[in-house]
Amino acid sequence: MHHHHDHAAPPDGSRMWRTADGVHLDLRGLEPPEPMVTVLRAIESGDVDTALVGHFDREPIFLYPELEERGWSHELVESQCGDCEGGVMLRMVRWGP
Amino acid sequence: MTIAATFLGGAKSRLLPPSIPFRFFAAAAGFHVAMWLVLLIGAGEVASFRGGLGSTLAAVHLLALGVLVTTAIGASVQLLPVATRRAIVAVWPIKLVFWLAVPGMIALIAGMYWAQPIILIVAAAVTATGLLLFGGLLADNLRRAQSIPVVAAYGWAALAALVLLVVFGVLLALNEHVNLLPDHNAAALAHLILGGFGFMGLLALGFSHILVPMFALASAPSNRPSIIAFALATAAIALGTAGALAKSPAVLTVAALIGLVAAGLHVRLMHDTLKAGMRKRLGLSFVLIRAAWLILLATMVVGLAAIYGLAGPNGPTLFGFLLFAWLLTFLLGVLERIVPFLASMFVSRPAGGMPLMSELADTRLLDVHAACHAAALVLLFAAIAIGNVWPMRIGSAIGLVGAIAFAWFTVDVMRRMTSPQQ
Numbered sequence: 001m002h003h004h005h006d007h008a009a010p011p012d013g014s015r016m017w018r019t020a021d022g023v024h025l026d027l028r029g030l031e032p033p034e035p036m037v038t039v040l041r042a043i044e045s046g047d048v049d050t051a052l053v054g055h056f057d058r059e060p061i062f063l064y065p066e067l068e069e070r071g072w073s074h075e076l077v078e079s080q081c082g083d084c085e086g087g088v089m090l091r092m093v094r095w096g097p
Numbered sequence: 098m099t100i101a102a103t104f105l106g107g108a109k110s111r112l113l114p115p116s117i118p119f120r121f122f123a124a125a126a127g128f129h130v131a132m133w134l135v136l137l138i139g140a141g142e143v144a145s146f147r148g149g150l151g152s153t154l155a156a157v158h159l160l161a162l163g164v165l166v167t168t169a170i171g172a173s174v175q176l177l178p179v180a181t182r183r184a185i186v187a188v189w190p191i192k193l194v195f196w197l198a199v200p201g202m203i204a205l206i207a208g209m210y211w212a213q214p215i216i217l218i219v220a221a222a223v224t225a226t227g228l229l230l231f232g233g234l235l236a237d238n239l240r241r242a243q244s245i246p247v248v249a250a251y252g253w254a255a256l257a258a259l260v261l262l263v264v265f266g267v268l269l270a271l272n273e274h275v276n277l278l279p280d281h282n283a284a285a286l287a288h289l290i291l292g293g294f295g296f297m298g299l300l301a302l303g304f305s306h307i308l309v310p311m312f313a314l315a316s317a318p319s320n321r322p323s324i325i326a327f328a329l330a331t332a333a334i335a336l337g338t339a340g341a342l343a344k345s346p347a348v349l350t351v352a353a354l355i356g357l358v359a360a361g362l363h364v365r366l367m368h369d370t371l372k373a374g375m376r377k378r379l380g381l382s383f384v385l386i387r388a389a390w391l392i393l394l395a396t397m398v399v400g401l402a403a404i405y406g407l408a409g410p411n412g413p414t415l416f417g418f419l420l421f422a423w424l425l426t427f428l429l430g431v432l433e434r435i436v437p438f439l440a441s442m443f444v445s446r447p448a449g450g451m452p453l454m455s456e457l458a459d460t461r462l463l464d465v466h467a468a469c470h471a472a473a474l475v476l477l478f479a480a481i482a483i484g485n486v487w488p489m490r491i492g493s494a495i496g497l498v499g500a501i502a503f504a505w506f507t508v509d510v511m512r513r514m515t516s517p518q519q
């Protein structure tokens with residue numbers, strides 16, 4: 001686990017890291033529905049407490065109702081983080097039980 | 098801007114206006130009602146149906162074109178751009194597909210019902226134009242689908258089947274007026290295999306590789322066995338088409354055996370996916386989908402038996418019935434999930450966030466539909482197997498009630514989606 005203060009992925013190529021924003025998950029290059037399933041596994045396993053940032057190749061619209069059912073809100077962030085060019089970034093925050 | 102508004106702005110960019118997919122789903126729901134009605138009216142002719150113009154052929158096409166193809170177009174124009182990250186450039190070609198294919202289908206089916214070859218031929222040409230335009234849109238999306246190789250492989254094979262299916266369909270229509278085909282029945286069987294197993298079957302199997310893991314919250318099946326199942330299914334369809342045209346029981350037998358292995362492998366992969374999924378309570382839609390998989394396997398077994406006259410005097414009809422029963426049952430199971438899901442994407446609430454899918458759908462209507470659907474299929478199977486008209490009449494009437502419940506469900510979701518309270 002890394003502690004960056006920007007959105008860049010750690011240089012060692014790991015797909016999960018932590019910044020001030022919360023836990024980041026790099027889901028790019030995964031075949032659908034793997035990105036969605038990985039996010040939900042992270043949420044349900046308890047690895048992530050209140051905030052999660054997902055880096056996706058494409059907007060994960062099928063994830064939205066699943067997040068809603070689990071008490072998580074989501075917000076699409078314009079991806080100008082250099083490292084996630086061409087993809088999208090989704091901020092997810094727990095609000096419910 | 099609220100979080101919900103930001104999200105909707107983003108999601109809407111990749112979603113079509115709701116009127117586009119929903120016009121196809123609403124048309125399919127209407128065709129579904131009409132199909133059961135026509136079956137009920139022409140119940141006496143169904144069990145011994147072996148082709149030819151009339152009410153049974155009209156009912157078959159109400160199902161195949163009206164329900165199955167129309168839904169497949171609506172679902173794929175909506176789902177593929179999302180899966181392939183392709184921004185939606187223009188909506189008018191999809192509207193044009195609708196305005197060619199759906200009125201074309203209505204006229205085509207009327208031409209079959211009232212045995213009017215000229216109407217049939219003109220309508221076949223219009224419908225064919227709409228379907229080939231859809232084929233072009235599908236190809237355009239599949240070109241960008243490198244990230245989903247299994248779905249893309251199924252999609253390309255389905256597209257090839259669509260082109261051949263349309264060619265045979267137009268030739269069969271022309272053959273009602275001028276003698277073109279050396280053997281009308283052989284071409285009709287090839288048309289059935291290309292449509293039921295080729296276009297619709299391959300699309301159903303291909304989309305399953307995304308939809309089933311997505312619904313069950315599981316990883317997709319690994320590529321290697323999926324590609325083997327795909328290769329077997331495609332080989333079975335190619336051989337089946339060739340065997341039908343050559344009237345060769347031996348080739349048809351090999352095709353049916355390969356098809357049985359392909360279907361078994363597919364069902365096994367899907368079963369394992371469900372077992373590994375995070376969501377265990379899959380609801381009514383998966384009761385339909387699991388039943389559909391069993392009917393798919395039964396279709397192959399009965400098809401094999403029918404080649405050798407071992408499926409009773411109405412064996413060929415029974416085979417055709419099971420083929421459509423698998424496709425219809427699977428598709429209704431998928432629609433139950435997708436229709437409220439898509440509706441929820443278009444709705445924003447004042448409080449922010451999205452409505453839960455349960456708020457957008459009346460599930461009691463789906464219970465009524467599923468019970469009627471199951472009873473109707475059992476009665477129709479019995480009617481064809483024993484050659485008796487009464488189970489056909491009662492089954493069609495029950496099926497009609499179920500179809501009305503499903504149409505009501507579809508309209509109700511659309512009404513809730515567009516109502517200002519939401």
